[in-house]
């Protein structure tokens with residue numbers, strides 16, 4: 223009987239292969255006290271380990287430079303930056319000096335302190351940075367122990383029949399493995415938002431994460447099936463299961479290939495209603511995919527990604543160049559830049575309190591921008607200047623009422639006048655939209671739509687704030703219910719109001735790209751979906767099977783339904 227291991231689904235697809243179980247990347251941490259005259263040499267030993275770790279990573283980065291996605295390169299760059307960060311490099315030196323302890327122990331203390339700080343962050347993106355701290359510290363520890371970071375390099379050229387089982391996988395390791403066609407991997411740590419998962423998705427490697435005890439349960443060389451869609455793995459499957467899974471795998475491959483036929487086809491429902499599919503983008507790779515898959519434009523450009531992985535905020539010209547490049551790439555299709563949407567982030571060092579008692583309800587999104595007008599002005603100047611190169615919209619995150627919009631509009635007016643007076647070209651009458659992410663904004667949609675040009679429903683946050691359920695906390699995951707009647711009523715009310723005002727309304731949360739919700743969203747009257755460009759073809763196909771008009775007749779029943787099962791029943795969801 224095959225043994226089943228469960229974890230969390232993190233990257234779709236089925237991977238079949240022989241297990242390669244990796245030893246932990248961590249090393250035992252020795253602890254001892256130094257004599258005063260040994261301290262100088264110990265500091266030197268530590269510094270040369272950091273230099274060695276940096277050199278090792280540089281080699282990987284240079285080798286991969288041309289071959290991998292920019293996402294992977296960014297992660298590696300982040301690790302290189304961390305190897306220059308005082309918190310990881312100077313703090314241990316202070317420990318060695320102050321406590322006369324050995325370098326390994328000093329590194330562990332510095333690492334633990336940083337991990338606690340990252341753990342307290344609310345935003346799942348920033349919380350996932352803790353993985354980086356851990357991986358970088360491991361690299362230095364490896365150099366101290368006089369060995370390379372875990373060597374995954376194997377003899378074979380192809381890993382198409384290998385499934386990696388590990389505690390965690392570094393971006394540099396994963397990219398090297400993916401290049402050789404790794405079948406799948408499962409790790410004991412992480413969640414769907416952690417870096418390994420993000421990378422696995424971007425590289426199309428099936429994976430499951432958070433599989434407790436995986437390395438104890440699996441033996442080297444055992445046959446494994448990893449189901450990245452349902453979040454489990456089978457150890458030593460019998461012949462019948464194996465052939466069933468091989469058939470599913472082949473079917474998925476056929477499906478991926480056949481979806482390519484939809485790239486140049488306009489999205490329509492089976493009853494010929496035109497639908498607009500917009501792209502959520504963060505970097506130029508996404509833009510290229512958006513264009514390939516026929517996106518109507520960029521519905522959500524998350525500008526915060528221009529600020530991440532660096533020590534200082536980008537200046538106006540750098541932001542301007544990035545915006546111009548995006549607008550030019552889209553070649554006449556609209557680009558919607560969302561203004562900075564971060565929470566408590568030390569990297570930007572804007573002067574906000576990194577220990578806000580309740581960051582999810584604190585200085586986030588537009589609030590942070592209005593609180594630090596210099597940063598906001600710089601961003602707005604860059605976007606207004608870039609907007610002369612093609613159709614551009616401005617989108618405001620986390621608004622909770624009219625005041626946020628009015629203040630921003632005033633700032634935009636002032637900046638346009640300033641630029642005009644200085645003889646700099648800009649687009650003064652840029653369209654300004656608001657993200658509907660908090661229930662207050664959804665309920666105040668009529669007032670907001672009086673002063674906004676369009677709205678975009680951010681269900682990721684709208685669900686979290688409506689249901690008082692942290693979107694990144696696994697412990698409350700079962701309360702995070704996109705089909706809760708309160709959520710559906712808010713979405714529906716916003717769509718109705720915007721349509722009554724004859725103003726565009728899109729939905730840009732994860733729900734838009736999840737084809738389990740396509741019929742529902744059509745029933746609620748949605749026509750503009752904004753999603754990761756990777757999902758566009760699948761969504762086109764799902765739309766082509768659905769009839770919009772009969773679905774819209776179900777709206778009243780859907781809104782009266784008391785729970786997800788009842789909604790599913792009405793829509794006969796899979």
Ligand code: PEP
Pocket residue numbers: 522524563659679680681682683684730731732
């Ligand atoms: C959302 O909240 O739905 C959204 C799209 O914004 P983000 O996921 O960037 O918070």
Ligand code: MG
Pocket residue numbers: 659680682683
């Ligand atoms: Mg959001």
